[in-house]
Amino acid sequence: MALDALIRIFTIMSASVFGTRAAVSVSVPGRVLALEGSCLVIPCSFSPAPAAQTMELQLVRSSTPFFMMLRRPVFSSERSDGVHPDFKERTALAGNISAGDCSVSISSIRSNDQNTYQLQMRERGQRSWPAGSKVNISVTGSPEPPELTDPGPVKEGQRLVLNCSARLSCPSDRPRLLWKWERGDPAGSSVHGDTELQQDTGWFPVLQTSLVFTVPRHTNPRVRCELEYPNNRRSSATREILVHFPPRDVWVQVVSAAVRLGGNALLLCSCKADPPVSEYQWWSVESGNTRILSKRTHTVRVYNVSRDTRVQCSAANRLGRASSRPTPLNAQYAPLILSRSSCDWDGTLLSCSCFVDSNPRPAVTWSVNGSHLPDGFNTSSSSYVNHTLTATLRGISDVPLRVECHAVSALGNH
Structure with a gap:
């Protein structure tokens, strides 16, 4: 009986001290990549959004359990004097807490900033901090390469749009996206975009640019998208465009070293095609008479060759068909x-x-x-x-x- 009364008293005291409001759920990415010398905005959101209560926020660098009680925050929304000296004047609230945005920024990123951190939130007046949400910060000396779309195989003459994008961990330190042709440089190509940041489905805003061009003939274009930060810090992504085309440059190759009058000749139908040729056709012309040969392979042997024997072949894939010129067999x-x-x-x-x-x-x-x-x-x-x-x-x-x-x-x- 006494124990039941004690439990009821503790429950009432807990409710009066801590309240009955639902716990705040903080969301941050598990890992972010920061560029040394630049800044970093750690995206953070939480729910439910506060009502009249005022929320406190701090960012703590993780440490071993032995030093758990001694660690100091690297950011505090309430006590700037308690911030670790390595982070003084370098951390700030980047989000709007009243809108559920608890993002924190770190300026002048250093290599030793690489660590695991916890973002913790509590209502003002609470004595202890909850465990918080962990985020791992990795620091790199060179920018992460941009993402360049892969259009897959395309056709000659096709109007093509390539998109190049870069996620920005520091929107205020904005780089440039530049297109450079390594091979091809089709006439009439144009560039669109990279003037506005876009928000994709991830955590970070995205800088995007588009290259529009007509796929040229006779070459697989290769283009590079370059991400350029101040102080000549850059990275790039390269894409070679695989161009599909119908057969072209079809010609009959006489494989036999010498063709004797009245003898036979081994012939090969050669061409350029992508995708590869799926069907061949052969025919010969003698004294003005055309004869279609039965074989449909890329090689054929013809017999009883005369002085005026001319041979043609055609090659086809799913994009089209082309034929060779009449080829004399040069009978000896x-x-x-x-x-x-x-x-x-x-x-x-x-x-x-x-x-x-x-x-x-x-x-x-x-x-x-x-x-x-x-x-x-x-x-x-x-x-x-x-x-x-x-x-x-x-x-x-x-x-x-x-x-x-x-x-x-x-x-x-x-």
């Missing part, structure tokens, strides 16, 4: 002396022309009356056009001579 054959070869003699000057159809180019020799050329006779090979070699012989003779030309190549002679 033995020399053939053409019937229009002849000699003229005017009684003094002997002039002969020898026309040889051959692939590869032949060597031409002459004989006069079945023997070597007489002294004073000159020979030349003036041209080799469309596999026809023109050779000439000139000399002085007062009698008619029997002249022969001979052609030879690796494939035979005539």
